[in-house]
Amino acid sequence: MTGWRTHSGKAVALPVEGIDTDQLIPARFMSRPRSAGYGDYLLHDMRRDAEGRPDPDFPLNRPEAEGASIIVARRNFGGGSSREAAVYALKDAGVRVIAAPSFGDIFAGNAINNGLLPAQLATEDAEALIATLTEKGPQEARVDLDAGTLALGALRCSFALSDAEREKLANGWDDIDLTRRHHEAIAAHRAALAAARPWLWPAKARE
Structure with missing residues (x-):
């Protein structure tokens, strides 16, 4: 796994709280081999209607969100079961950073071990980012592990990482x-x- 210290990419708002691992990847898709990739199943049941058709109004389905690698969400992202496949689905979909006020503990550990940053922001910072991205649509943002910052336009938000977490992400460990x-x-x-x-x-x- 390749490590990283800075990442620049498109950020998209997902203004939902309590997105759990069962929503990130429904259990019925986890019997598929890891080598086949899980990206197509990310948030499958939230992004599609009962017939499996993509919901055009869902934030990640909009054309302007294509290629987004940074997701800004609300509190308790990744709660629920311990399934590591939830992280695989995000990674396989091209996501490198999840920014939210809080995370499920096991999800956050799995994320770090797979090169995905769970950037824990102050609630007011997360809401400011969500407001900007909702008003203007997906925007370019930059994440710096050493500085512990996520910058988007004039907004500069801080997050904390332990030395071990930073070292893992930087080295791909x-x-x-x-x-x-x-x-x-x-x-x-x-x-x-x-x-x-x-x-x-x-x-x-x-x-």
Whole structure:
């Protein structure tokens, strides 16, 4: 996975709160292989009518939203089940950043591990962005991980990231990669422990 520190792309408002993982990708599509891509199923039942026809008034279906990579939504984005496929659907649809006042904890962790930024904004900042994007339509925005900012026109909104989260996104790492960066220290500790307490390891493991 390729890491990133800055991203410029089209931002679109999705002024809905409580979008959960079941809405992000309905369970019936999760039996499909990951290699086939989940982008077509993103928010499937919200974006389409009972016959499966796209709703032309849904924000992500409008022609001007095509190619949007930044979504600004309301609070509690990604709550519900722990399905990582919700993040896959966003990523496969080309989304790189979700900006909202709050996120489901598991969703946010899955997002970071897959290179998707859950940018937690102050409610007033999220509403200011939504108001601008609703009035003017999708606009270009820029996200800077090191500065912790999302800029759109005259609006400059801040979000917080831990050092570990920033490092993962910047390097394209997940939790395993974050641990592997300490492989030399881990190997040295293991060797020292094996020498001091050899009875902890089977004979074959010491060979």
